Amino acid sequence: MSVRLPRVAEELALDARGVARSYGRLVALRSLDLKMRGGECVALIGANGSGKSTAVKTMTGLLEPSDGSVRIAGFDPHTEPEAEAARAALALVPDAPLLYDDLTVRQHLELVTLAHGVPDDGIDALLDRLGLTARAGFLPAELSRGMRQKTGLACALIRPARLLVLDEPVVGLDPPSQALLRELLIEAKRAGTAVLLTTHQMAFADGVADRAILLDEGEVLDRGPWGEVRGRAAQRGWLPDEH
Amino acid sequence: MSTDAAAAAPPVRSVGEIRAWWRVVHPPPSLGKRFEPVYFVGITLAILGPFFYGAASSALADVAAPRAVADWGPALALVALLALVRWGAVQGPVVFSVPDVAQLLGAPLPRTDLALRPLARSLLIGAAGAAVAAGLALVGIAGHHRGVPVGRGIGFGAAIVGLGVLGVAGASLVQCSPRIDRATRIATWPVVAIAIALVVISSSSDSARKVVLWSGPWGWAIQPVIGAQDHWPLALVLLAAFTAAVVAIAIRRRGTCSTERHMLRAQARSGAIASLYSMNARFVGRSLAGVSRRAGSTRGVALRPPRRPGLAIAWRDAVAALGTPQRLGEAVVLALGGSLVCLLNADHPAAVAGGALAIYVGASRLLEPLRSETDTPDRVRVLLREPMGRVIARHAAVPAALTLVCTLIAVAGVAIAGALPDHGGAVAALLVLASVPIALCAALSSRRGGQLSDSVMSFAATDQSGFGGVIIIAWIIVFPALAVALGTLAVAVPAAHGTKAVPQLAIALVIAAYAMERGLRWERFAPG
Numbered sequence A: 001m002s003v004r005l006p007r008v009a010e011e012l013a014l015d016a017r018g019v020a021r022s023y024g025r026l027v028a029l030r031s032l033d034l035k036m037r038g039g040e041c042v043a044l045i046g047a048n049g050s051g052k053s054t055a056v057k058t059m060t061g062l063l064e065p066s067d068g069s070v071r072i073a074g075f076d077p078h079t080e081p082e083a084e085a086a087r088a089a090l091a092l093v094p095d096a097p098l099l100y101d102d103l104t105v106r107q108h109l110e111l112v113t114l115a116h117g118v119p120d121d122g123i124d125a126l127l128d129r130l131g132l133t134a135r136a137g138f139l140p141a142e143l144s145r146g147m148r149q150k151t152g153l154a155c156a157l158i159r160p161a162r163l164l165v166l167d168e169p170v171v172g173l174d175p176p177s178q179a180l181l182r183e184l185l186i187e188a189k190r191a192g193t194a195v196l197l198t199t200h201q202m203a204f205a206d207g208v209a210d211r212a213i214l215l216d217e218g219e220v221l222d223r224g225p226w227g228e229v230r231g232r233a234a235q236r237g238w239l240p241d242e243h
Numbered sequence B: 001m002s003t004d005a006a007a008a009a010p011p012v013r014s015v016g017e018i019r020a021w022w023r024v025v026h027p028p029p030s031l032g033k034r035f036e037p038v039y040f041v042g043i044t045l046a047i048l049g050p051f052f053y054g055a056a057s058s059a060l061a062d063v064a065a066p067r068a069v070a071d072w073g074p075a076l077a078l079v080a081l082l083a084l085v086r087w088g089a090v091q092g093p094v095v096f097s098v099p100d101v102a103q104l105l106g107a108p109l110p111r112t113d114l115a116l117r118p119l120a121r122s123l124l125i126g127a128a129g130a131a132v133a134a135g136l137a138l139v140g141i142a143g144h145h146r147g148v149p150v151g152r153g154i155g156f157g158a159a160i161v162g163l164g165v166l167g168v169a170g171a172s173l174v175q176c177s178p179r180i181d182r183a184t185r186i187a188t189w190p191v192v193a194i195a196i197a198l199v200v201i202s203s204s205s206d207s208a209r210k211v212v213l214w215s216g217p218w219g220w221a222i223q224p225v226i227g228a229q230d231h232w233p234l235a236l237v238l239l240a241a242f243t244a245a246v247v248a249i250a251i252r253r254r255g256t257c258s259t260e261r262h263m264l265r266a267q268a269r270s271g272a273i274a275s276l277y278s279m280n281a282r283f284v285g286r287s288l289a290g291v292s293r294r295a296g297s298t299r300g301v302a303l304r305p306p307r308r309p310g311l312a313i314a315w316r317d318a319v320a321a322l323g324t325p326q327r328l329g330e331a332v333v334l335a336l337g338g339s340l341v342c343l344l345n346a347d348h349p350a351a352v353a354g355g356a357l358a359i360y361v362g363a364s365r366l367l368e369p370l371r372s373e374t375d376t377p378d379r380v381r382v383l384l385r386e387p388m389g390r391v392i393a394r395h396a397a398v399p400a401a402l403t404l405v406c407t408l409i410a411v412a413g414v415a416i417a418g419a420l421p422d423h424g425g426a427v428a429a430l431l432v433l434a435s436v437p438i439a440l441c442a443a444l445s446s447r448r449g450g451q452l453s454d455s456v457m458s459f460a461a462t463d464q465s466g467f468g469g470v471i472i473i474a475w476i477i478v479f480p481a482l483a484v485a486l487g488t489l490a491v492a493v494p495a496a497h498g499t500k501a502v503p504q505l506a507i508a509l510v511i512a513a514y515a516m517e518r519g520l521r522w523e524r525f526a527p528g
Helices: A052-059 A082-089 A105-116 A123-129 A145-157 A175-190 A226-236 B003-007 B015-025 B031-063 B066-090 B098-103 B111-141 B150-176 B178-202 B206-213 B232-252 B259-277 B281-292 B309-323 B325-344 B349-365 B368-375 B377-383 B388-395 B397-416 B424-447 B454-462 B468-497 B502-520
Strands: A014-023 A026-036 A041-046 A067-072 A090-093 A163-167 A194-199 A211-216 A219-225
Touching: A014 A052, A026 A052, A026 A067, A026 A194, A026 A211, A026 A219, A041 A052, A041 A226, A052 A067, A052 A163, A052 A194, A067 A082, A082 A090, A090 A145, A105 A123, A105 A145, A105 B015, A105 B098, A123 A145, A145 A163, A145 A175, A163 A175, A175 A194, A211 A226, A219 A226, B015 B111, B031 B111, B066 B111, B066 B150, B066 B178, B066 B206, B066 B281, B098 B259, B111 B150, B111 B232, B150 B178, B150 B232, B150 B259, B178 B206, B259 B281, B281 B368, B309 B325, B309 B368, B309 B388, B309 B397, B325 B349, B325 B397, B325 B424, B325 B468, B349 B397, B349 B424, B349 B468, B368 B377, B368 B388, B368 B424, B377 B388, B388 B397, B388 B424, B388 B502, B397 B424, B424 B468, B424 B502, B454 B468, B468 B502
Parallel strands: A041 A194, A041 A211, A090 A163, A163 A194
Antiparallel strands: A014 A026, A014 A067, A211 A219
């Protein structure tokens, strides 16, 4: 059994058109369009409650859209069995790591490689890279918040993906770990992976993000090259610059 | 991570391989260990079974008389079926853990394969549970030496098992499809009304009962024990065919449940299990209700705040009541309906007790703001000025007032219709007086929060007399039982014995209300 995936050049890694999501009368996201090709990074920025996480969850299949359509590597992540192929192309790092209480760090990675049908020979190297080797046999309850976050990150990085999505990835990470994460994201871009991340820490996205979308109250307030959007956002006072 | 590797379409393992890996990581318990519960249940049944069978068969035989089964059976079957189907709105047959949703449902594994085993297990559990229910019902139906022919008994068992399987399959459809979920939610109260109508129609005439018995699966399932000799096999075939069709649809659609719906159920189950460990029934309910809580079901209401600080809590309760119109409607219907039942059946104490219980439940529906205070006692200290006990007592005012008004309206309606019972004035006056302490009983019960108190738990745990369970049950039912007792006394006594004891009863009810209000504001035992 194998998952059919189109060639990178043929299909966009992410193609979201008019994606909207409402919770009752609260419109958390209004008509978001986003196209991403391999090797580029888009940062979704905005204040708390601006709709960043809703956008990410809706585009990755965790939430059903109220309107619009999403394609990941050409497949709809909301419709089974097509979503199976979309999930094969997608690696997601949620804002809070979703880990099994009774599996060690290494066992999490083994499970992910098994479930995705990829060889597990990269586990040791990745654990070493993320500084998790000494904790490989630990359960999530024995890990700090940052270590759990790294375990979730390792689960996403251990398998191939056309689209890597990170929701508030720097929360809980110390500065050296943040620097390491930036390195990993730059490497992923170089390898041709499209990277979509949400953050309200502008400094983290410097040097990583190529484009940015500024959200406010679920609406796209600004979009364009990273440097330009960042500058306009700072001028408007929308986001504090934490340099 | 490389894109080329992704494009190269890696071979995806089967769900069976994941399960095999899981068995290596976490070896399942041995066969002996797995059969331990079966052994304990078996040995307990062997020792206590005959005793319980004697007691239960006698009690069930009184309840499950042929006439009662004919009148109530289809309605009960319909309500049970509805409850099973709506279980899919909060949990359902296929529920994963939160990490499973992230790791397994997030992997390119066929969801149909992932869902098949949990669905099959739930269908089996549904069948087993229904078989136990059918066995209990048969014990009652065959009691008092009435007996049931073997063929009909087996047919009834098979029919109830079919109904259980049908309910689980329906729950699966509700779980997978927001459209079916919405449709069954809208149909809930109409179905309850239909169930009441089924009872009324069944008890009206034999020909009407035949219509009920052929009206759907709820009627077909009862036919083996009360239907005509020639017809019940056909009803059984109809039920089997209908169940098979629904099960087939459920199996076909088993992989279509969205990740969002799986995640909501997984989080609810995780919260409910955590609450169960802390014996907090309210938080169990809240966790599960979170799945089906619709955004927008609670509305913000623009109600002008009062000038007097003493009315702040009443204003907050009024905002809460108006913001949840469904809850307000249920409270009004229950209070009005309960009062009408009490007035129209004043000479039937059991019916009066049921009416009083309905009034109690109605008041309880409006006490959500009070329960919310007990959930987070620190909020009162941060946001409000008054001490907790007084805040709690003030929260009882709106529900008590609404209950009183509903009872007055019911009394006025019955009086205008000329349907008041004997000594109607006294009955009506005492019912109106009793409505307030009944609502206060609900407030006193809500004041304790959803968690069994530490003192009751430790007392029950260390009790050597063997009545620990009784103590816990008594703690749970004390206030509803008190409300039922007050309502029954207030109505049944003047209806049966005239106006002689009315002054004493009236004084007793006023004193009870006063004592309860003081109890509500008792700071020493206030929550938090």
